[in-house]
Amino acid sequence: MNDEPSLSCPLPDDGRDGExxxxxxxxxxxxxxxLRDLLxxxxxxxxxxLPDGATLTASSEQLVFTTDSYVVTPLFFPGGDIGSLAxxxxxxxxxxxxxxPRWLSLSLIIEERFSKRELARIVASIAQAALTTNVQIVTxxxxxxxxGAADRLFINTAGIGELTLPTPGPGKxxxxxxxxxxxxxxxxxxxxxxxxxGLGLDPVxxxxxxxxxxxxxxxxxxxxxxxxxxxxxxxxxxxxLHEWADACSQTLVLExxxxxxxxxxxxxxxxxxxxxxxxxxxxxxxxxxADKEADKALRxxxxxxxxxxxxxxxxxxxxxxxxxxxxxxxxxLVPLDEPTGAPLPRIC
Amino acid sequence: MKYVDExxxxxxxxxxxxxxxxxxxRCYTIMEVCGGQTHGLLMHGIDQELDxxxxxxxxxxxxxxxxxxxxxxxxxxxxxxxxxxxxTFGDMLRVPGTTLSLREARARGGDVRLVYSPLDAVQLxxxxxxxEFVFFAVGFETTTPATALAVQQAASLGLxxxxxxxxxxxxxxxxxxxxxxxxxxxxxxxxxxxxxTVNGYASYDRFAExxxxxxxxxxxxxxxxxGGILSCVLQLEQGVAKVxxxxxxxxxxxxxxxxxxxxxxxxxxxxxxxxxxxxxxNGGLRLRDHWRQFDAAQKFSRVAMPIVEPxxxxxxxxxxxxxxxxxxxxxxxxxxxxxxxxxPMVSSEGACAAYARHARQRV
Numbered sequence: 131m132n133d134e135p136s137l138s139c140p141l142p143d144d145g146r147d148g149e150x151x152x153x154x155x156x157x158x159x160x161x162x163x164x165l166r167d168l169l170x171x172x173x174x175x176x177x178x179x180l181p182d183g184a185t186l187t188a189s190s191e192q193l194v195f196t197t198d199s200y201v202v203t204p205l206f207f208p209g210g211d212i213g214s215l216a217x218x219x220x221x222x223x224x225x226x227x228x229x230x231p232r233w234l235s236l237s238l239i240i241e242e243r244f245s246k247r248e249l250a251r252i253v254a255s256i257a258q259a260a261l262t263t264n265v266q267i268v269t270x271x272x273x274x275x276x277x278g279a280a281d282r283l284f285i286n287t288a289g290i291g292e293l294t295l296p297t298p299g300p301g302k303x304x305x306x307x308x309x310x311x312x313x314x315x316x317x318x319x320x321x322x323x324x325x326x327x328g329l330g331l332d333p334v335x336x337x338x339x340x341x342x343x344x345x346x347x348x349x350x351x352x353x354x355x356x357x358x359x360x361x362x363x364x365x366x367x368x369x370x371l372h373e374w375a376d377a378c379s380q381t382l383v384l385e386x387x388x389x390x391x392x393x394x395x396x397x398x399x400x401x402x403x404x405x406x407x408x409x410x411x412x413x414x415x416x417x418x419x420a421d422k423e424a425d426k427a428l429r430x431x432x433x434x435x436x437x438x439x440x441x442x443x444x445x446x447x448x449x450x451x452x453x454x455x456x457x458x459x460x461x462x463l464v465p466l467d468e469p470t471g472a473p474l475p476r477i478c
Numbered sequence: 479m480k481y482v483d484e485x486x487x488x489x490x491x492x493x494x495x496x497x498x499x500x501x502x503x504r505c506y507t508i509m510e511v512c513g514g515q516t517h518g519l520l521m522h523g524i525d526q527e528l529d530x531x532x533x534x535x536x537x538x539x540x541x542x543x544x545x546x547x548x549x550x551x552x553x554x555x556x557x558x559x560x561x562x563x564x565x566t567f568g569d570m571l572r573v574p575g576t577t578l579s580l581r582e583a584r585a586r587g588g589d590v591r592l593v594y595s596p597l598d599a600v601q602l603x604x605x606x607x608x609x610e611f612v613f614f615a616v617g618f619e620t621t622t623p624a625t626a627l628a629v630q631q632a633a634s635l636g637l638x639x640x641x642x643x644x645x646x647x648x649x650x651x652x653x654x655x656x657x658x659x660x661x662x663x664x665x666x667x668x669x670x671x672x673x674x675t676v677n678g679y680a681s682y683d684r685f686a687e688x689x690x691x692x693x694x695x696x697x698x699x700x701x702x703x704x705g706g707i708l709s710c711v712l713q714l715e716q717g718v719a720k721v722x723x724x725x726x727x728x729x730x731x732x733x734x735x736x737x738x739x740x741x742x743x744x745x746x747x748x749x750x751x752x753x754x755x756x757x758x759x760n761g762g763l764r765l766r767d768h769w770r771q772f773d774a775a776q777k778f779s780r781v782a783m784p785i786v787e788p789x790x791x792x793x794x795x796x797x798x799x800x801x802x803x804x805x806x807x808x809x810x811x812x813x814x815x816x817x818x819x820x821x822p823m824v825s826s827e828g829a830c831a832a833y834a835r836h837a838r839q840r841v
Contacts, residue, residue, distance in 0.1 A: 397479060459491050
């Protein structure tokens with residue numbers, strides 16, 4: 131707690147003790163208090179003196195740097211919240227780039243009158259997610275904006291990781307390569323949609339929000355030559371495959387029967403008229419490997435908690451009818467369309 | 479998953495395809511009425527599977543596609559008024575009106591909100607008496623019971639800030655218009671399963687008899703659709719034209735009697751302009767006089783605007799099966815899912831969107 135001698139008059143805080151006020155963002159005592167109290171769970175050696183920048187020592191020559199902003203609504207949803215999402219999401223962008231996530235920055239843009247209790251819950255969730263992912267929050271910023279200028283809370287995280295598993299990328303995909311997915315798809319987008327709309331489905335789909343680094347690390351450890359990896363966030367698996375197909379000018383063929391979808395998710399998608407292949411995941415990635423490596427890669431992935439239900443869902447063939455095609459019940463190959471616009475806005 | 483997997487069973491699908499091929503002595507032209515059926519047929523590749531045996535014509539059953547542009551314009555004008563909110567299903571958002579879509583109007587500051595149920599619109603009105611809430615009631619008979627209930631609920635709550643733009647359409651008059659048109663090639667209909675869930679299929683008996691055309695009610699899964707096509711083929715081979723129900727798990731002969739009662743209490747049949755098709759006698763519904771305080775057109779003095787079709791979109795030809803989406807000169811060129819010239823390219827039930835999604839690359 132604040133151990134400074136209290137010589138000055140306390141600043142007015144609108145009389146709303148449980149809420150963030152504009153004064154919390156103005157750089158004075160309230161700002162320092164906010165940082166000390168609420169950000170305490172994040173403490174590490176880099177944050178002790180709250181410097182303007184963090185000095186870091188990397189053990190790899192090649193670093194990967196990424197950033198992402200989180201504007202999900204609602205802030206809390208089954209399986210996660212905006213805080214854990216802001217850690218896992220950015221760490222996963224590093225992981226699928228083949229980098230071990232090491233350091234994150236954390237910027238909070240808070241709407242005036244946001245609940246301190248909720249903020250504390252979110253910060254605790256950020257701390258927990260950072261611990262699980264083994265990343266440090268090393269620098270950050272807090273801004274408070276007037277009511278109506280933001281929707282409760284926005285978070286930006288930037289991340290630095292050390293490159294350990296460079297991949298040739300989707301441009302090098304060739305005929306015969308196989309496409310794996312590390313778990314059931316569509317969970318995150320649906321969990322958020324259902325929480326937001328209060329659709330009252332039972333049981334509810336739960337977000338898959340989680341760190342993918344253990345899965346990537348296991349592939350590296352086993353010496354698997356991964357050709358391409360991507361977490362299937364906005365636009366879902368279909369968006370990833372379309373990007374890959376464009377990069378390699380081949381056709382990616384999916385087997386509908388093989389695609390893992392939990393019954394709760396499938397039921398909700400049928401009901402709402404959504405295609406699970408278009409729905410965002412936050413702890414599931416698509417991996418492409420050469421034919422001869424696929425079985426080993428699957429064994430390795432299945433030994434890791436986050437990817438224990440990894441399966442093969444398709445393969446790369448010579449460009450035929452469409453960039454991405456899917457074989458459904460009749461055995462006909464049908465083009466799989468690219469998601470156009472977001473059916474579910476603000477899911478991350 | 480029950481009620482899904484058994485209707486996508488590959489063995490049953492293949493058996494039905496083989497039966498259709500074995501039964502058809504020539505190529506038949508069948509129209510599926512509903513856009514949901516169109517998407518099912520293309521998504522599962524049934525049109526490819528039956529190529530040369532069955533020619534599928536895609537029908538008018540996309541309510542968003544046939545909603546007149548001037549109704550959208552009216553909704554847009556209301557959403558831009560001070561303290562007004564237009565509430566709609568997500569599908570209506572991207573459909574172009576004369577100059578704008580509701581989504582574009584929202585981006586320019588209009589208040590447009592999406593709901594999954596018309597009753598949610600009533601709840602919105604109840605929770606904020608300071609605003610005027612206008613629900614955009616579109617859809618075939620399938621959605622009419624829910625919008626009728628919304629009106630009745632708003633009345634029982636005594637809400638004075640709730641009203642509806644009623645653009646409901648009735649499917650059978652459109653089927654009659656298609657059969658009455660010159661050079662109609664339809665030899666059999668797959669009737670829309672969800673419309674029949676509400677309406678039943680008794681009214682098709684006279685239709686089938688009058689036009690000598692088989693009508694088979696189907697669902698939307700591949701086994702449903704193939705079963706329906708097989709029934710059509712068998713009837714055509716035997717030279718009979720009757721009504722069959724291949725969607726027994728959902729549809730009963732008399733329909734949903736309670737739902738029909740609520741609809742009848744609330745709505746009266748009227749002539750209705752259909753986008754791309756023109757005015758269809760008895761083709762729509764209006765609120766009965768008893769509920770006129772909930773009719774946005776009366777409440778906000780809607781001025782009748784001349785019908786101006788703003789684009790060269792050939793939706794009328796597509797919706798009546800005169801051309802396939804891919805035969806339209808704009809398809810995939812000027813008209814894409816990102817830059818739609820007309821509603822059938824936008825709606826999740828639109829035939830052009832079905833081709834763009836599931837079949838574009840195989841053209």
